[in-house]
Amino acid sequence: MIIDPLDRPLPGASLHPTLTGDAYTDPEVFRAEQASIFETMWNCVLRADALPSPGHWRTVQVGREEIIVVRSRSAGIRAYYNVCAHRGMRVCTGYEGVSRKLQCGYHAWTYTLEGDLAAAPNLTSMPDVDREDYGLRPVHVREWLGYVWVSLADEPPNFDQEVLGEVRTRFGEVESIDNYGIDRLRVAESKTYDVGANWKLIIENFMECYHCATIHPELTEVIPEFADGLASQRAGGAVHGSGFGQDVAGFTVDGSESGLSELPSIAPDQERRYYAITVKPQVFINTVPDHVIVHRMTPISPERTVVECDWLFAAEVVDRVESGELDVARSVELFHRVNLQDFEACELTQPSMSSKAYKGGGALVPSEHHIGEFHEWWRRTLR
Numbered sequence: 001m002i003i004d005p006l007d008r009p010l011p012g013a014s015l016h017p018t019l020t021g022d023a024y025t026d027p028e029v030f031r032a033e034q035a036s037i038f039e040t041m042w043n044c045v046l047r048a049d050a051l052p053s054p055g056h057w058r059t060v061q062v063g064r065e066e067i068i069v070v071r072s073r074s075a076g077i078r079a080y081y082n083v084c085a086h087r088g089m090r091v092c093t094g095y096e097g098v099s100r101k102l103q104c105g106y107h108a109w110t111y112t113l114e115g116d117l118a119a120a121p122n123l124t125s126m127p128d129v130d131r132e133d134y135g136l137r138p139v140h141v142r143e144w145l146g147y148v149w150v151s152l153a154d155e156p157p158n159f160d161q162e163v164l165g166e167v168r169t170r171f172g173e174v175e176s177i178d179n180y181g182i183d184r185l186r187v188a189e190s191k192t193y194d195v196g197a198n199w200k201l202i203i204e205n206f207m208e209c210y211h212c213a214t215i216h217p218e219l220t221e222v223i224p225e226f227a228d229g230l231a232s233q234r235a236g237g238a239v240h241g242s243g244f245g246q247d248v249a250g251f252t253v254d255g256s257e258s259g260l261s262e263l264p265s266i267a268p269d270q271e272r273r274y275y276a277i278t279v280k281p282q283v284f285i286n287t288v289p290d291h292v293i294v295h296r297m298t299p300i301s302p303e304r305t306v307v308e309c310d311w312l313f314a315a316e317v318v319d320r321v322e323s324g325e326l327d328v329a330r331s332v333e334l335f336h337r338v339n340l341q342d343f344e345a346c347e348l349t350q351p352s353m354s355s356k357a358y359k360g361g362g363a364l365v366p367s368e369h370h371i372g373e374f375h376e377w378w379r380r381t382l383r
């Protein structure tokens with residue numbers, strides 16, 4: 001068994017209590033989480049290249065709000081509440097579209113891509129309707145790693161400190177996450193999983209590898225140390241890269257060669273290694289030498305979470321995949337199986353959260369101490 005000095009358990013603790021079952025089922029708890037976590041912190045909502053030119057828009061769910069994310073003409077990507085300033089109808093309907101202006105389908109108030117009110121029937125005879133005051137209500141937007149991040153807070157958390165700094169530090173025992181050039185990669189495959197489980201069960205699952213030997217036969221073949229139950233996350237410390245097995249040629253479903261070159265700027269310590277981090281509250285980033293896998297979660301209800309997973313490869317690889325010259329199916333299949341295995345475990349856990357037998361919660365073993373730290377963060381944040 002590999003004993004990693006960084007993976008030490010909480011001092012003096014053998015078993016540690018979990019949250020109680022109601023934290024995963026209670027609508028009041030869920031409302032508090034929506035308000036204090038998802039409607040406050042930075043949420044990663046979509047890949048920026050999904051909006052290739054001005055006028056492309058998408059609607060996304062953030063907390064209890066629907067948000068329009070649009071590429072404007074003058075100011076890059078902007079985001080607004082999808083709420084008409086007139087009488088509140090949804091301005092954009094559907095999942096995505098392209099338009100020169102954003103027009104509400106009720107009384108035809110029309111907004112520029114920059115969110116100002118541009119036109120409305122009889123507007124000239126209503127001098128007290130100020131075009132700026134009656135614009136779409138904006139939300140804060142950042143781009144990072146090629147993704148659009150939004151915060152609904154009036155005063156958003158400092159992105160550089162809360163997201164970038166923390167991720168770089170935690171990724172950085174070797175080199176930083178920047179080596180993978182994630183902003184320049186392209187999505188070769190995307191899958192959406194509608195998971196019948198509370199979002200915290202999904203994060204907790206991602207934070208430990210105690211379950212890896214039981215439910216992830218393909219993953220433990222490729223990364224044998226996972227069979228010992230040690231996760232590659234080191235909450236509170238630098239992330240540990242987990243090495244590929246000796247006979248493993250690539251991060252593929254059967255450990256065979258992927259046929260892809262390594263990403264050009266990775267460091268020697270990032271070769272033949274897998275790294276994973278959680279960017280609270282809703283993103284997981286997994287890196288291997290030739291691709292990157294990004295999960296983003298959207299909690300829908302206490303017992304339902306949508307997870308979107310992107311497989312990102314070098315742009316020239318994606319070009320060759322699109323022309324049919326190259327196939328990345330074996331690379332994608334590995335983490336797709338891991339996802340299905342993990343989400344099934346979460347779905348089989350969720351019903352027990354309302355059981356009398358789990359009222360007082362369960363136990364965390366020492367190698368699950370990252371989950372204990374997550375629970376501490378959760379308590380602090382909700383307080």
Ligand code: FES
Binds near residue numbers: 107
């Ligand atoms: S509600 Fe949008 S124009 Fe009236």
Ligand SMILES: [Fe+2]
Binds near residue numbers: 205211338342
């Ligand atoms: Fe897992």
